[in-house]
Structures are given as structure tokens and as C-alpha cells.
Amino acid sequence: MKDVELDHYVWADKIAEQLSKKEVKEHVIHGMWTPSGFFHIGNARAELLNPAFITKSLKNRGIKAQQQFIADDFDDFDKIPKGLDIKKEDFEPYLGKPLREVPSPVEGYDSWAAYFLKDIKDNLEKFGLNPKVLSSYDSYKNGLYDDVIKIFLNKAEDVRKIWNDVTGAKKQKGWLPVMVVCENCGRSATTKAISWDKKRIEYKCTQEREYAKPCGHKGSIVPEKGAAKLNWRLHWAATWFIHGVTYESGGKDHFAAGGSVESGQKFIKEILGREGPMQTPTEFLLVDNTKLSGSSGNTISLTDWAKFAEPELLRYMMISYKQNTVINFDLHSNKFFLLADRYDKAEQAFFQKEEKNKREVQLTEIYEFSQVKEIKEKIPMQLNYSNAAMIVQTFPNKPLGELIDILNTNNWIQRKTLGVSDKEKLVKRLELAKYWLGEHAPDEVKFVVQENVPENLKLSEKEKEALKLVASLLKEKDFEQNELFNEFYTICEKVGIKNTDFFKAAYNVLLDKDRGPKLAPFMLTLGKEKVVDLFEKI
Ligand SMILES: [Zn+2]
Incomplete structure (x- = not known):
């Protein structure tokens, strides 16, 4: 931790500073996500990375802290996401059931939830993250929520008042804040709790949902070990209570008036009698x-x-x-x-x-x-991403290791002698740039070095003269980048053409484009034989 007291630049330090004033044995920093579809970097921001930064900042101050990530895999399967190679009708019968009891959309995973959690689990280490990953489904089944469910049921009338107050809903007297899992069809969204006698809940499976049909079953259960679950707003407060959460962010939509942050904070304080976690919103x-x-x-x-x-x-x-x-x-x-x-x-x-x-x-x-790994003593070798994109396009068929030598010979990187980790880092960057070019790069950045002068190319006599002068200069001697660059201007003056026309003509011949990478270093990297060959053919 750098000693910059009073002036904490990084937002995570400011939050940790505020948290450090709370008297707790250990800070528990939470993130939470429902594995119903694809986890994306926006989710990662609020639920994984930002909590990791705050946890790290607390630890930097010598304060005990741990990061937890809750997979809400007891939530209902309520929508079949796009982008999956599945037959919709194979999965429709599972709508309304817990995500952990829905089969995986891809073979090789235990459940729907397990499949979508894979992206997180596979990448934690790679992104330098180490949260304790907890499953809501397992937590309910293991009885972790049993006591809190009973507290909420026994205080159902107070819960109802807060709920209506915060959300503006009109839940009627006798409403019970739980969702029973139907013993017959396994759905919870379709059930309605009718009564609670401090031991058992009577329920019926008669609620129509857009995505699921009730089965009509009537029965009663003891609300333990996952036989019933809490509605999201209460589930959130219960989770804070059970794990002693001291901080949780969340997407900013939760923070709106009447939203789940407002209700959650009231439930934990007024019903469970404990202070809620500090919460600050994460933007989209x-x-x-x-x-x-x-x-x-x-x-x-x-x-x-x-x-x-x-x-x-x-x-x-x-x-x-x-x-x-x-x-x-x-x-x-x-x-x-x-x-x-x-x-x-x-x-x-x-x-x-x-x-x-x-x-x-x-x-x-x-x-x-x-940082993901420990910081090295010496600054790692850097290769500008745009230069990486340039070199992999200049020599699309050469092995990446060979490109490092070309970059080195042509002064694109700072050090002449490269250690193993430097080489690894550079090869990795080339690999990433190559992928980016194939999948995401805009056309302005892409180019193909021409084998022959493009057929329809029309150059003025002066442009041709200028390029031929470049060719003969290159044949005469070896150039440094700056020296060559200055020659371009001398040639333009001599021939009497605009610099912009000269550059455009050169890119037209070399790449069949009007623009390209910085011309002098690019020509030297490409190799003067190639440049001379093309310029002499015009
Ligand atoms: Zn049912």
C-alpha cells in the first residue's frame, strides 16, 4: 500500500477506507449472479472484479477480509437464452424449475447452472481472482437458510408491510413471503403458500406464469432443507445475514427507489435486527x-x-x-x-x-x-497492440516466434536481449492481436500485403516517378527509419507532389489501401526487396 493518506486515488481504496471504520472480525465482500445465461464482463465488473479490488484494498491495510461469490442456482429457469445450439422444445418442460435441476444445454455438465458457471470457474485464476464460490441451491438444501425462513414466516405481517411500503405493491393480509417447491412438479414459481402454523406450510400449485404452467397439486411441507425458498428481495437480505456480509455492490438498477437494495436493507435491519452491508452501485x-x-x-x-x-x-x-x-x-x-x-x-x-x-x-x-501475477522486478517487455496487429498482418504465414526476431531487428521493441518471459509475453500479444484481427477489427486496420501491383490502380506520372525514386534509393543503401522518412519529403519536393499523395500512392501499391501503418518503419519491416519489387513493377 502506497502512503498517500487522505488522497486515495483509487475508488476501491476509498470504499475500503470507509469499511475499515466498521468494527467487524472479518469483512465479507459479496457478489452474486444467477447462472441462467451467459456471464459477461459487465457482470464481472459488479460481481467479481470490483469486490476483488475492495477485498485486496482491505487486505493491503492489514484488515481481515474475504471475497464470496454466490451462484444463485436455486433461481427459476424462466427463459431460454439465445445463442445456444439446442432444441427449445427439449427444455421447455423445465421452465419454472430450479436452474440446478435443468439439464445442461451442452453435454458434459451436471446442470444448466453448472454449464453457465463454467466461464467463471475456468477463468478465476487466469484473471487473478480467488473468491469463495458458494451455491444457493446447496446452501438451501444444507439447511443454511432454515432459521431465517422461519423468522420471516413468523414475522410475515411485518415483512408484508415493509414490502408494500417500499415497492408500492398491494400484498394482501395473510400473504407469506416464501416460495414452496411443488412436491409434484418441482416448480416454485407456480406455487402459492396458503398458511403457516409454525411447523408446516400449506400450499397449492395454481399460479399461472408466462413461462410455466401450474400442476394443480395441493400439499404441505416443512420449510427446511430447500423445500421452500425466499423471494429474491428477502433472499438477498437473508444471504447478508447468514454470511455476515459487510459490502456488496450490484448493478445500479437495484438501487432505484423501491428497488431490492432499499427493501433488502429494511428487511435485514427491521426483521433480522442487524445492520445491512455497505452498498454502492456499479454502473453499466x-x-x-x-x-x-x-x-x-x-x-x-x-x-x-x-x-x-x-x-x-x-x-x-x-x-x-x-x-x-x-x-x-x-x-x-x-x-x-x-x-x-x-x-x-x-x-x-x-x-x-x-x-x-x-x-x-x-x-x-x-x-x-x-495485476494477475506477482509484479516482476524489471519492467516487462512492451509491444504496442497496434504494432502487434501490424506485424501479424505483414507476415501472416510466419510463426509468431519468428516475428519477434523481425520486430527486434527493426527496433519495434525496447530491449535487444529477451528473456523467456519477455518472449512469452510478446508471442501472447501477437496471438491475441491475430485473433482480434480475425474476429473484431475494423476494416481500416486490416490490410494484406500485395503480391502484385493492384490491377485497377491508376497512379499519376509524378507518383510513379516518386515511388521509383524510393526503390532506387532502397537498392543503394540501408536506411534507418528516420533517415528514410526524411527522404520521402525530399523526394516529394524534387518530383513536385504533395506528401499526402505520395503516401497514398505508396499504400495503394503495397496494400491496395489509402492508408496503412507508419510508412518508413513498415517498409523496412516488410523488407526492402519486397518494396523494391512492387515499386519497380508500376
Ligand atoms: Zn406443481
Whole structure:
């Protein structure tokens, strides 16, 4: 922990600072998610990464803290998400049942919930996360919620008043705040609790739902070991009570007036007699100006992220944006390159030896939160993401290891001697850039080095003359980047054409495009034989 008292730059430090004033043996920092569809990086922000940052900040202060992640797999299966290769009718009979009792949409998993939790479990370590992952289904079945359910049932009238008060609903007298799991059809959304005699709940399965039909069964159960569950608003408060939660965020929609934060805080305080956790909202993460939705199938999961960028970049994005700021991200504009560049800047600030200014101290802290592994003594080798995208397109068929040598010979990277971890890092970045180009990159960034001068290309005589002059210069001697760059201007002057026309003509011949990577270093990287060959053919 850097000693910057009073002036905590990073939002997670500010929250930890406030939490540190509470007297508790151990802080429990929660995140929660229903595994009904795809987990995306917006979910990861509120439920996994931000809690991890706060937990880390508390630990940095020497305060005991643990992160927990609750998988709400006792929730109903209420919607069949898009983007799955399944027959809808195979799954429709399961609508209304707990997610843990619905078969997996893909072979090899125990349940629907288990399949969608895979993206999280597979990626925790990769993203430097270590929460205790708990299943609501198991917790109910093991009796963890039994006592709280009974408290809520015994105080059903008080619960009802709070509920109506906060939400504006009109629950009638005698309403019971539980959902019995029907012994006949296994659904809970379709049941209605009729009475509670302090031992058993009488219920009937007669509630019509948009997504599920009741079976008509009538019966009674003891509300223990998962025979009944709490409605979401009460379930949230019960979970805080059971685990002693001291902090939980959540999407900002929960924080609206009459929302589940307001009701949850009242239930835990007024019915369970305990102070609720500190809560601050997490704003949405937009991709292409659209809120991500786990049921649309069109999302960026953690697994997706790790295919085009390092996990550190996602952590960097989440810690550098304040929690209450909308992140508007996309993979097709230079926003993505800028993110990678900003991370590199933060890394440079962290390793900077001279005294740091305010911004550099801030970047240093952000960098620390972004790390997945222990920080090395020496600054890791950096390769600008756009340069990585350039080199893999220049030599699409060469092995990535060979590209590192080409980058090194042509001064694209800072160090001449590369250690094993440097090489690994660089090869990884090339791999990520290659994937990004194939899946997400905009056309402006993509190019193909031409084998022959493009057929329909029309160049002016002056343009041809200029390019031929470049070819003969390249044949004469070897150039440094800057030297060659200066030659371009001399040639333009000599021939009498505009610089912009000259560059456009060169890119037209080399790439069949009007623009491209910085011309002088690109030509030298591509190899002067290739450039000479094309320029002489015009
Ligand atoms: Zn039923």
C-alpha cells in the first residue's frame, strides 16, 4: 500500500477506507449472479472484479477480509437464452424449475447452472481472482437458510408491510413471503403458500406464469432443507445475514427507489435486527453502446476476453473507471488500442525510478490492482497492440516466434536481449492481436500485403516517378527509419507532389489501401526487396 493518506486515488481504496471504520472480525465482500445465461464482463465488473479490488484494498491495510461469490442456482429457469445450439422444445418442460435441476444445454455438465458457471470457474485464476464460490441451491438444501425462513414466516405481517411500503405493491393480509417447491412438479414459481402454523406450510400449485404452467397439486411441507425458498428481495437480505456480509455492490438498477437494495436493507435491519452491508452501485458496461445481456447470447465473456486481450487489461479497465461511471467499450474503434496503450503507460509509471507526479502515483496504484501475477522486478517487455496487429498482418504465414526476431531487428521493441518471459509475453500479444484481427477489427486496420501491383490502380506520372525514386534509393543503401522518412519529403519536393499523395500512392501499391501503418518503419519491416519489387513493377 502506497502512503498517500487522505488522497486515495483509487475508488476501491476509498470504499475500503470507509469499511475499515466498521468494527467487524472479518469483512465479507459479496457478489452474486444467477447462472441462467451467459456471464459477461459487465457482470464481472459488479460481481467479481470490483469486490476483488475492495477485498485486496482491505487486505493491503492489514484488515481481515474475504471475497464470496454466490451462484444463485436455486433461481427459476424462466427463459431460454439465445445463442445456444439446442432444441427449445427439449427444455421447455423445465421452465419454472430450479436452474440446478435443468439439464445442461451442452453435454458434459451436471446442470444448466453448472454449464453457465463454467466461464467463471475456468477463468478465476487466469484473471487473478480467488473468491469463495458458494451455491444457493446447496446452501438451501444444507439447511443454511432454515432459521431465517422461519423468522420471516413468523414475522410475515411485518415483512408484508415493509414490502408494500417500499415497492408500492398491494400484498394482501395473510400473504407469506416464501416460495414452496411443488412436491409434484418441482416448480416454485407456480406455487402459492396458503398458511403457516409454525411447523408446516400449506400450499397449492395454481399460479399461472408466462413461462410455466401450474400442476394443480395441493400439499404441505416443512420449510427446511430447500423445500421452500425466499423471494429474491428477502433472499438477498437473508444471504447478508447468514454470511455476515459487510459490502456488496450490484448493478445500479437495484438501487432505484423501491428497488431490492432499499427493501433488502429494511428487511435485514427491521426483521433480522442487524445492520445491512455497505452498498454502492456499479454502473453499466456498454459494448457498442448497448447494455450487455446474458440472455441475448451476444456478449463478451471472460473466456472471450482472454482470446483478444490480456486479463490484466480487463482488470485495468475496471479499476481505472470509477464504479459509478458508465464504461462504453467497443472492439472496433481505437478505444481498444487506447486501453492497451494506457495500460502500458501505467506500467511505465509503476517502474519509473524518478520521483512521480500525482498522475504517475495514481497510475502506479491502478497498475498494482491490474495485476494477475506477482509484479516482476524489471519492467516487462512492451509491444504496442497496434504494432502487434501490424506485424501479424505483414507476415501472416510466419510463426509468431519468428516475428519477434523481425520486430527486434527493426527496433519495434525496447530491449535487444529477451528473456523467456519477455518472449512469452510478446508471442501472447501477437496471438491475441491475430485473433482480434480475425474476429473484431475494423476494416481500416486490416490490410494484406500485395503480391502484385493492384490491377485497377491508376497512379499519376509524378507518383510513379516518386515511388521509383524510393526503390532506387532502397537498392543503394540501408536506411534507418528516420533517415528514410526524411527522404520521402525530399523526394516529394524534387518530383513536385504533395506528401499526402505520395503516401497514398505508396499504400495503394503495397496494400491496395489509402492508408496503412507508419510508412518508413513498415517498409523496412516488410523488407526492402519486397518494396523494391512492387515499386519497380508500376
Ligand atoms: Zn406443481
